[in-house]
Amino acid sequence: MQRDTNQCIYRQLYKRLKSDMLASKYESHEKLPSKRNMAKHMNVSVNSVKAAYEQLLAEGYIYTEERKGYFVEPLDKLIINPEAQNTIASYKSAAEIDYDYSFSHMSTDISEFPIDIWTKLTKRVFQDYDHYLSSIPNVKGPIELRQSIAKLVSYQRGIQCHPEQIIIGSGTNTLLMKLIQLMSENVKITVENPGYSRFRTILQQTQTQMVPVSLDNKGISIEEIKKVQPDAIIVTPSHQFPMGTIMPVSRRISLLNWASKTHSYIIEDDYDSEFKYETDNIPSLFSFDKNERVIYLGTFSKTLMPALRISYMILPAKLVRKFEVQNQSTIPDFSILNALTLNLLIKEGHYEKYLKRMHQLYGKKRACLIEELQMTFGNNIDIKDTQAGLHFIIEVVSPYTYEEIEARAKEFKLELYTINRFNVKALQNNSERKTLIIGFSKIEQQQIPEAVQRLKKVIIDPSGTI
The missing domain is CATH 1.10.10.10 (Winged helix-like DNA-binding domain superfamily/Winged helix DNA-binding domain)
Structure with missing residues (x-):
């Protein structure tokens, strides 16, 4: 040896x-x-x-x-297939780009996150909730957090529900998959077009029949929905993703009446309803529902941070028992430690204080960015701002195709997304005006002037260099 x-x-x-x-x-x-x-x-x-x-x-x-x-021990000779001996060294993953500036709609600003408070609350969870941490939690999540969420949505979104109707999950994508399992076989679900691409991917992966429906100036087209007659529709009424339309009450009533008559479900994705600028919060579609046809999806990814991985679903009362029976052997996929810490954050008022602070911060960023875009692009830009959420839409004159804009943005180390990311089919590039999604949560306010100049080089200036 x-x-x-x-x-x-x-x-x-x-x-x-x-x-x-x-x-x-x-x-x-x-x-x-x-x-x-x-x-x-x-x-x-x-x-x-x-x-x-x-x-x-x-x-x-x-x-x-x-x-x-x-x-x-008697051992058979191990069969080794030479063709299967590929090592991880031969695998090449997509190279990650280190962006200088970001107009991403997917991120949040965590510079003001109350780290000290969160840490103290986490320590308290270890002290006071050891019975939760040492056992498999309830599939719907700890009752304490569900009670806190029930109070939160009551005064924020006008939703009256029982904590037993609330399901905690590791993200809205995961909750949607559980929701699909609750529905009958061969279910047909309508999605907004343009809309959230990850939901479309989930529907495709679960082999769910998906029918995209276009938008009008009030949101998803009710006339097209009536033609399709789906079993359920997924909508973002408080701030349509990505176009930003706020669905008026007339369209909401039309959708609810259609769902009641056809016994269909409306899945309301209320992904960033907490952020409204210069207006009060708009009541949720769930709060209008009197016939248990709306299923509500909410998340803490936008208000706190995506890495927390805590979202929630509010089911109509008649689906609660079905969910419990179907998932009685399921182990929850979220962090019980984070869930209990979040409960204390909400219960003791820290969450609401943080939300107000972030509302002011995002409001300043948004106003500064809009002003800078208007000064830089002048008549070549149309800003479609609905005074809500953490992104808005711009239409800007550009000689480049969408594919060229996306490639140039990467070359200039600018994180940028075009409307083609959200359409079921890529748009033709015939028009000189291009639609871009501009997120402002990740960018720092002092970076905005330089970031907008970089954006101009990407979409207008053929001779621009970094």
Whole structure:
């Protein structure tokens, strides 16, 4: 044995014997030397041989017979296919770009996140909720958090619900998959076009029949919905994603009446309803529903941060029991530690204070960005601002196609998304005006002037360089 390596002697002996057995250097049922003889032969201690034999015994390479010793288990020769011997070194993942500036709609600003408060509350969870942390939690999530969310949506979104109607999940995508499982086979679901592409991907992956429906100036087209007659529709009425339209009450009533008459469901994705500028919060579609046809999806990804991975779903009362029966053996996929910490954050008022602080911060960023865009692009830009959410739409004159704009943005290290990311089919590039989604949560306010100049180079200036 080599004594100049960092590996224990018994591990070296164990690996050598294992390798010889797999290479068929030992016969089936062949008796191994006694521990004393093996130690003498290998010039190692008896304890090292004992440890190596015990490891081989635990893994099933050898067996023992009382008062006779250790014997080699019968082992078939392991089949090795040369074509399957691809190493991870040959795998090339998509290279991540280190962007200088970001207009991403997917991020949040965590510069003001109350880290000290969160840490203190987490410590309290360990002290006061050890019974939760040491066992598998309720599939719907801890009742304390569901009670806090019920109060939160009551005064924020006008939703009156029982905590038992609330389901906690690791994201709206995960909750949507659970929701699909609740519905009947061959269900047909309508989605907004343009709309949230990840929902479309989930529907495709679950082989759910998906029908895209276009938008008008009030949101998703009710006339097209009536033609399609789906079993359910997914909508973003408080701030249509990505176009930003706020669905008026007339369209909301039309949707609810259609759902009641056809016994269909409306899945309301209320992804960033907390952020409204210069207007009060708009009541949720769920709050209008009197016939239990709306299923509500909410998230803390926008108000706190995506990495928290906590969202929630509010089911109509008649679906609650079905969910419980169908998921009675399911282990929750969210962090119970984060869930209990979030409950304390909400319960003790820290969440509401943080939300007000972020509302002011995002409001300043948004106003500054809009002003900078108007000064830089002048008549070449149309800003479609609905005074809500963490992004808005711009239409800007550009000689480039959408594909060229996306490629140039990467070249200029500017994180930027065009409308083609959200359309079921890519738009033709005939028009000189291009639609871009401009997020402002991740960018710092002092970066805005330079970021807008970089944007101008990407979409207008053919000779621009970094």
